[in-house]
């Protein structure tokens with residue numbers, strides 16, 4: 237029990253979120269570097285280099301140099317065992333990112349200092365808000381021309397609706413970036429060019445009251461720093477751990493991931509402030525990570541990561557207890573006992589088979605096609621279910637058919653499996669069966685992934701016809717007579733695979749009209 241508790245308490249499981257290009261990959265790489273998990277930066281994702289990203293499994297990712305799927309990296313640093321949930325930054329894969337955030341205990345939000353809050357930051361932040369998880373802000377690229385730090389904080393507060401509390405403060409930026417000032421210890425860590433971030437840089441520390449500081453950063457920067465400190469102490473929100481834990485206050489750090497400045501300061505502070513795995517809500521109440529036996533939920537399914545093996549991996553977040561290889565667990569949604577085979581973890585560069593894992597860890601298990609996103613596994617006599625993962629409303633739709641009618645079976649199998657993984661959602665015409673399949677996706681790139689995968693993995697060529705709809709609504713009222721429903725002329729009635737009726741709309745005006753014309757009709761954006 238003591239060992240179990242010790243192991244769980246040292247776990248820190250978090251996701252890094254950012255708008256593409258803000259520096260998430262670079263920051264992750266530097267974290268790994270400190271953990272000794274990689275020897276040299278530049279190996280997480282090789283956009284321009286020959287090296288492939290650790291997280292780039294699919295061909296399509298390599299071809300395009302974007303990270304399509306999220307991966308998980310585990311490494312040790314100090315006394316912590318860190319699980320980083322990597323999230324695809326690409327706009328088109330936000331749904332995958334949303335689910336990944338469900339498995340995280342906190343989030344690190346990387347912001348480009350010259351761009352501030354960007355579109356994707358906003359979207360991802362909303363999910364953090366839904367879950368009330370703590371969000372830690374790293375304002376990156378201070379070695380470049382940056383916006384005024386006060387304005388950046390203001391923007392975060394106004395745009396995201398979260399209060400901010402700078403833990404440190406930058407001195408200058410770009411060519412004149414001098415370092416950061418730690419508000420608690422009152423120490424200035426000076427910026428020194430590292431070998432382009434390839435090694436831990438040697439930087440010196442000096443007290444803000446040390447006269448030597450003037451020599452190091454210059455009189456003007458010192459004066460400006462003193463003014464800023466006064467302003468900050470007077471105006472910014474005070475550090476309050478409770479507000480941080482409930483996601484209402486974001487501690488803010490400044491630095492430069494590329495030149496490896498401020499990264500370790502951030503990592504150290506962040507690990508201290510963020511919590512070990514906390515109890516998680518189930519339909520039978522809160523489940524304690526230490527006192528309960530093994531339980532986990534599936535947050536991601538990925539097929540054919542290794543084409544040679546044609547395997548499908550279900551990623552699960554362990555929420556309580558200890559996992560041991562080969563153990564028998566109860567799959568709640570399948571109502572079946574199963575043995576989890578080939579449990580694996582991704583350690584920086586390679587997948588490895590694991591013998592044991594603890595609450596907070598993410599494991600991938602071989603999935604013979606039985607799991608769906610959101611499923612619970614447990615060994616407790618009292619079978620419980622963790623809260624489900626919401627389905628996000630697709631915003632793009634297409635009618636899909638196979639070219640060769642003889643391949644009907646493979647087509648249905650392929651498209652159903654891809655839908656089960658949560659990459660796409662599939663629907664049917666309201667009045668006909670599976671002859672016509674309508675695919676809905678959150679990001680348009682998923683259409684290409686679908687086409688690519690059906691061809692490569694299932695040997696089925698498809699033809700896709702884009703449909704003009706942008707909005708989907710589930711009908712909440714169970715007793716609605718679909719034939720009597722009065723919609724607009726551009727509305728389309730469809731159903732999901734369970735037979736639930738849905739409506740597709742071209743614009744939000746049509747949604748409003750339909751609600752007006754059908755008193756009592758309740759429409760919902762989220763599927764169940």
Ligand code: GDP
Pocket residue numbers: 254255256257258259260261262263325376377378379380491492493494495
């Ligand atoms: P991601 O899309 O958020 O994962 O961003 P990357 O980590 O791939 O970084 C995008 C680009 O910004 C790359 O060319 C990085 O080298 C560069 N970059 C990342 N961090 C910094 C930084 O601190 N300073 C500067 N100047 N460039 C950076």
